[in-house]
Amino acid sequence: MEINKIMESGLMETYVMGIATEEEVQKVLSLKQEYPAFKDALEQLEYDMEVLAQSMSIEPPAGTLAKIEHEINEIQRRNQAVQTAVEPEYRYDKPDQENKQERYIEVESESNQMRINKAWKWVFIAVFVLGKVFLASAIYFYLENRQAQEQIKELKIELKQKIR
């Protein structure tokens, strides 16, 4: 039978090894749908490749799982934060929430924006006002100083004239 010939051709092996061409992949997928025997043989081969990988496995050191769990939970927390931020806009625009999940746009969770407490507003106002006060004081003392310098110059000239 032709299907047996195909199964013996090495096509399935090329596919499970991940080096099949696009054309070969399409052929495998269509044969898988068409012939149950091919599908069974392919699934058996995939299973056997797992068994083979198990025979070459190495036990990871303790603590590896904790690291991975921590990383995954961090990603989920970030994704949740993004979803929470996007949700109210949808509620305002469209009241039906049925396909809300599908309408989300993928966004980068890392942002160059920074969120800070509103109390900092008063600190920034105070810093701004103090800045203005210091600027005014600096101008005032600069003018005062210039005036004093001029007076000193005049006094010196007067003094010199008196000495002569």
Add this chain to the structure above:
Amino acid sequence: MFKAVLNNPSAEPKDIRWFYDQYAPMLLGYINGIVQDHQQSEDHLVAILTSFVKDVVLQEKSKLNIWLELRQYAQSKLTLFTAKDHQLKPGPSVNKGKLDLLDDSQKRIFCAVYYHGKSIPYLAATMGCDESEIRNQLKLSIDKMRRASGN
């Protein structure tokens, strides 16, 4: 399995543990076959498993057999190592499993494809034989190891 795990607000440690127990030792063995350094392999294991969950599982892109997908994903993340031409045989630090059943030529072909993702035309050109011979040797080596596992 992972769809169920990762749609939860906080992934259940039990399910992640199941995935880890199932695939992490296999993946570490596979990565070590490519990288051939235990410490580096362990670092890559954490990075690859985490990003696999993020890029493939969270995005629900997985359509293939999960081990096949995970293996191809790892290979794509280790192109710095897989691009090397000179190291097509398993190094001394690799857990060879059933590789010792293969003769030198079969071992070379199998490792080049399995660990380095080398294509059949590439191997045919490198080894100076035709593509059908490479394909045949690859099938024979897989069959040999499968038979040794009792299949």
